[in-house]
Amino acid sequence: MGRRNKAYVKDLHQQAYDRLTGMQAFGQSKTEAMANGTEKDKIFSFNTYQAYWKHTKYFIKYIKEQHPECTTLKSARKYVNEWLQARTDQDLSAWTVQLEAKAMGKLYGIEPDDDNYFHPPRRNREDIKRSRGDRVRDKHFSKTNNDELIKFCKGTGLRRGELGELRGKDLVSREQIEAEIAQLESRTPAELTPADTKRLSMLRDTWLFREEYFAHVRRGKGGRERLSPIIGPNAEQIIRRFQETPAEEKVWQHIHQSADIHSYRAEYATAIYKAYARPLEEIPYDGVNQGTGRNYQSAVYTCRKDEAGRKLDKAAMLVCSKALGHNRISVVADNYLRGL
Known part of the structure; x- marks a missing residue:
């Protein structure tokens, strides 16, 4: 059978x-x-x-x-x-x-x-329950005991999984970045492997930022590698945390499960946007609408849905997007920027 x-x-x-x-x-x-x-x-x-x-x-x-x-x-x-x-x-x-x-x-x-x-x-944005106001889980999370973690998150904008994989060796200075860029650019295009070309592009992304130190995310969402600028009033404390961690050891051995990582990431994104955004009235009207013949600002992003009509600086949104590890500036507008 x-x-x-x-x-x-x-x-x-x-x-x-x-x-x-x-x-x-x-x-x-x-x-x-x-x-x-x-x-x-x-x-x-x-x-x-x-x-x-x-x-x-x-x-x-x-x-x-x-x-x-x-x-x-x-x-x-x-x-x-x-x-x-x-x-x-x-x-x-x-x-x-x-x-x-x-x-x-x-x-x-x-x-x-x-x-x-x-x-x-x-x-709709107003329906978001995550990271808005006090939640039940907040009762089990001490902001005092986790003060350094909160400051670290607000200054680096990393996701929970990225924080968990961060090592002492993942602090990178602009001097190191520029040295590696120069080394890669000294080669001919034929000598660069696809991996070299991809890394060079990532390194050049740091030219968008003014900061001197970066957190190296080796494998972020979608497997993407990036360098996120370390920002804010607690930057020195964050850098010191890296420097005091042995190269191969994790910067954070434990990340409290009730830490509202997305909320800290949103604060990071908003801070970066505010730091790089130009006054909208200073952005030139450099485009012409083919239908109406009117001039418009091609570098200004107009929000949709529940945020319809709000306008943002596309250049600052791009800076923010690169820091967060996203490819689309619309994600920044829809999920991160708050209180503008």
Whole structure:
């Protein structure tokens, strides 16, 4: 008697796991995949994979509880929108439901322009619950006992994972940066490897900043490397923390789980923007609208959605974006700048 096909004995959990792990394309070029049309079946970031897998498991749990007759991913697909609506009805944030819709889209190959794609509630700034006001977790976090950590975060703008990987050797001075730039620029283009060219670009990004010391993030979001300027009134204390940490040891052995890292990162971003932003009235009207014939400021960013009409200096936003490790200035406007 032949063996049964193993595909039919895998439970939903294993089927979903196999599906998502089969999409892993960490380190591969998303740009190339988009060019050849294969990006729909790939997940390029480990953090994205973790997020999708986490919320897919919530979906699998729902199916097992509400529709136990479904034993395959194919049969469960028709309940995707039912589950997403149930999640919306639970008063989850629009951000969470949006993420879950994307996770289901990836799992089942449902595109945002498909008729069956679930459209979650609009995401508005005033609805953000994270890092706004006092939270329950704040009761378990002493700002006094964690004063140095808070100052460090506000002066470097690093993510939680980046803080955890930071070593004593990751303090870099502008003098070191300029020396390495000169060394790389002394070579001919043919002598530079792709890795050399990429590193040279990262080093040159520091020309955007006025600061003298930087925190070297070796692997940030999406695997990107960057140098984040150390800013603010506590810069000397932060630099000293680096210098007093042995080269291969972690700068922070423990990061309190209730530390509001995103809030500190937002303060860092806002401080950088304020330091580099030009008065809007001083930015020239250097563009001409083809439709109306009116002049406009091409270097001014106009916010949308709930911040519609607010204007920002694109040059300062770029500086801020590079410091945070993002590629799009719109992310800075939508998620970090506060109180301007």
